[in-house]
Amino acid sequence: MEEEAKGGVKxxxxxxxxxxxxxxxxxxxxxxxxxxxxxxxxxxxxHWGHELSIEKQLEGYTHVFETTFESVEGVAEYIAHPAHLDFANLFLPNLEQLSFSSTADQQVITMKNPSEIQVMMMELLPDPKDQS
Known part of the structure; x- marks a missing residue:
């Protein structure tokens, strides 16, 4: 846990x-x-920037976004936060392709399939039909 407190979750x-x-x-x-x-x-x-890796550019990626959180629990709070949910509703529909990885305490979670991430996010986002 001490290492997580120093570096958090990226x-x-x-x-x-x-x-x-x-x-x-x-x-x-x-x-x-x-x-x-x-x-x-x-x-x-x-932090963000344009993708510089030749391999990733060939796969079509153009942008890289990195966020740091204080802890795994902080990531869970971020995911459920209304500001994040509102942003995800704007951001995700504009993406053709994405790949996500998360590292904490020398563990890595990677999702490369956009549908995996969108399914995960859709489970968190309110159903637009419920907002009418």
């Missing part, structure tokens, strides 16, 4: 935005993602 997300998503929309989504660090206490940092 989540990395590789993404490719859908064709037709404008640079302005992408910038707004990135700003929204970055702002989550101000809204969700266990989220300690957010």
């Amino acid at each position: 989540n990395s997300l590789l993404a490719k935005f859908k064709e037709g998503t404008s640079e302005s929309q992408i910038d707004q989504l990135i700003q929204g993602y970055a702002n989550l660090v101000n809204l969700i206490d266990p989220m300690k940092s957010f």
Whole structure:
């Protein structure tokens, strides 16, 4: 646990935005993602950049997002937080492709199939039919 307290939990997300998503929309989504660090206490940092790995570029990824959380429990709080759920409703529909990995205490969880991540997120997001 001491190591987790020092380094926390790091989540990395590789993404490719859908064709037709404008640079302005992408910038707004990135700003929204970055702002989550101000809204969700266990989220300690957010960094992003353009994918530089030749291998990942060949797979189609264009952006990398890294977030750091204070603990595994902090990640759970982030996932269920209304600000994160609202953001995910905006962000995920704009992605064509994504790959997610999470590391904590020398353990790694990786999901490469976008449908895996979307299924996981859809289980957390409210059903739009229930909002009418």
